[in-house]
Amino acid sequence: MNPPRERSLLIVEDDAAFARTLKRSFERRDWRVQLAADADEVAPLIAEATPGHAVVDLKLGAASGLTVVQALHAHDPNMLIVVLTGFASIATAVEAIKLGACNYLVKPSNTDDIETAFLQPSGGDVDVPVAARPTSIKTLEWERIHEMLAETGFNVSETARRLGMHRRTLARKLGKRGVP
Incomplete structure (x- = not known):
């Protein structure tokens, strides 16, 4: 018999120190947490027990975390998946949501931010403020890249x-944006 999924979490993050810190923080809040450093480590973990929640880094080494989001969503469409990234763009945010993520957060984000993202309605928030400032050329260039x-x-x-x-x-x- 599988344990309850309400407070079970899979963290897919290639930065081992950050992953351990996030894991300890969630465990202090009574979450059962599993760690995976890449897509290859995810399949055996979800074969044992499917978590109710997942946090997936957008950039896993040279690979895209979007493939992990897609695989997790295909495995369990009810899993709440939050994409966490230091390389945010509108394009990847849209793709993450299309592939099954319930939310998309920019680093640095903490445990409170992630828990809040899991609790937000999946239908979206019609009261989110609309930016009055047009997007700059530099931002458009970065999003296209x-x-x-x-x-x-x-x-x-x-x-x-x-x-x-x-x-x-x-x-x-x-390099100027801090992307290796």
């Missing part, structure tokens, strides 16, 4: 080719 990175599985050379820019130019732009 990130969208293309996600499409290419974070392959910098292929992304540069598709965007029609030199690979070193793209690498320099990514």
Whole structure:
């Protein structure tokens, strides 16, 4: 018999120190937590017991966490999945939600933020404030770059080719944003 899923959580995060910190924080709040560093570690964990919740890092090494979101949602459409990222863009937020995430948070986010994201209605919030400021050219450029990175599985050379820019130019732009 599987244990109750209400306070069970799978954290998929490739930063081991951050994952352990998040795990301890949730365990202090009486959550049962499992850790996975990449997509390959997820399948055996969910085969044993399907958690009710998951936190998935958007960038897992060179891989995209969106594949993990898709796999978790396919395994259990009722699982509440929050995508956590330091590389936020509108494109990846939209794709995460389409693939089954219930929310998308930008790092740094803490345990309170994540628990709140799990509790928010999945239908959305019609009262969310609408930004009065138009998007800047730099933001639009970054969102396009990130969208293309996600499409290419974070392959910098292929992304540069598709965007029609030199690979070193793209690498320099990514370096300025803190993307390795």
